[in-house]
Structures are given as structure tokens and as C-alpha cells.
Amino acid sequence: MNLKLNSAELKWYPVYTHARAEKKAYEALVKKGVTAYLPLQKSLKQWSDRKKWVEEPLIKSYLFVKIAEANMAEVLMTKGVARFLYFGGRITPMPDKQIEDLKLLMASSVELEVTDENLQPGEKIKIKAGPLKGITGEMISYRSQKQLLIRLEDIGCSIVVNMAASFVSRF
Missing domain, CATH: 2.30.30 (SH3 type barrels.)
Structure with a gap:
């Protein structure tokens, strides 16, 4: 993936993933050289025989990518990624803040x-x-x-x- 772009062209976009595929999609995007962010939180899970601390996505089925518009297709072709989020009928970047x-x-x-x-x-x-x-x-x-x-x-x-x-x- 060509990421040699002016940093002003790179913007954050929210991405919707397939159910329970956030971590795999994140890893696949990073492997492609995409700047991605997946907020994870630790939570204590209880099974019938044990308790265990696990890291889970803060926002289910969401992660964030910092890309240029030209790289959107590459992100969509990543295993686990379902689609970009639309605001007002179009894909809209999020403020860096x-x-x-x-x-x-x-x-x-x-x-x-x-x-x-x-x-x-x-x-x-x-x-x-x-x-x-x-x-x-x-x-x-x-x-x-x-x-x-x-x-x-x-x-x-x-x-x-x-x-x-x-x-x-x-x-």
C-alpha cells in the first residue's frame, strides 16, 4: 500500500468490522502498513471453571484508520473490515482531536x-x-x-x- 503521502492528506476514518473481528482486522491493516487504532479495555471474564482478564474492544465492531481517500479500497479489501461509516450520506473523516x-x-x-x-x-x-x-x-x-x-x-x-x-x- 502506498503510504508515502503528505501527512495533510491522511485523515482518521471510523471503520465498521464484522462481528468479533476487530482484533484480526486491526492486525491485518497494520500488516498492510495502515495506521490503525483499536481502543481496547481489560475486563474480567468468568467461565464455569475460571476467571481471566481479557482485552476487548471498547466500541464493539469499530476501529479507526488514518489514511488518504485513495487508500479506502485497500482498507475495504482487508479481511474483517465490513465498511466505512457514513455521516450525512457520505464517508466523512473524523477530527484528529x-x-x-x-x-x-x-x-x-x-x-x-x-x-x-x-x-x-x-x-x-x-x-x-x-x-x-x-x-x-x-x-x-x-x-x-x-x-x-x-x-x-x-x-x-x-x-x-x-x-x-x-x-x-x-x-
Whole structure:
């Protein structure tokens, strides 16, 4: 794959994968030389005979690729990749800041839970303290004083964040 492009031509795109194929699709894309990001979280799974910590995708059936438009076909021809996500009827790149915010969330010690509830728009917020300081989003609801529901608009999902409500201010 020809990745010798001007970095300004490279943009982040969300990719939808086949069910439970996120890790394999990610590995295949990296093997092709594609810059890809798959946010993983550790969770404790229990079977009848044992417990085990496993890494699972934060957002089921999604990963992100940083490519030029000319490389979209190559990404689609990767095993495990189903399609690009469409916003407003067309494939639209995501702002780099959204991926950086997601990486910051993943690097923090804050517990995360992704939800696909049908949510209504609310106030724009900015996290003003703690390990997520500087991240912006949309406040959806307070689950409690320590659990907030925040929407990352361009990813199309919402994340339940466990943190003190006092860490959030209007943006």
C-alpha cells in the first residue's frame, strides 16, 4: 500500500468490522502498513471453571484508520473490515482531536462503559480536572454525582465516565 503521502492528506476514518473481528482486522491493516487504532479495555471474564482478564474492544465492531481517500479500497479489501461509516450520506473523516481524546480516555485510570442508547443533545462540556482534563464533549446525563454520560459526537457513541461531577464545567 502506498503510504508515502503528505501527512495533510491522511485523515482518521471510523471503520465498521464484522462481528468479533476487530482484533484480526486491526492486525491485518497494520500488516498492510495502515495506521490503525483499536481502543481496547481489560475486563474480567468468568467461565464455569475460571476467571481471566481479557482485552476487548471498547466500541464493539469499530476501529479507526488514518489514511488518504485513495487508500479506502485497500482498507475495504482487508479481511474483517465490513465498511466505512457514513455521516450525512457520505464517508466523512473524523477530527484528529476526537482520536486524541479517545486515546487520552483509554490511557486514564477512569472506568469506561460504552452505550448505544438513543440520546438527545445536551450542553457542551469540558473536563476541567483529573486525568481527562481538556477533553470536550456533550453532557447527556448524570447517572449519579460520580457517573456522567458524555457523547463523543464524531464517533457516534456515548461513554459513561466514572468521575466526580465537579470535574466538569460548561464549555
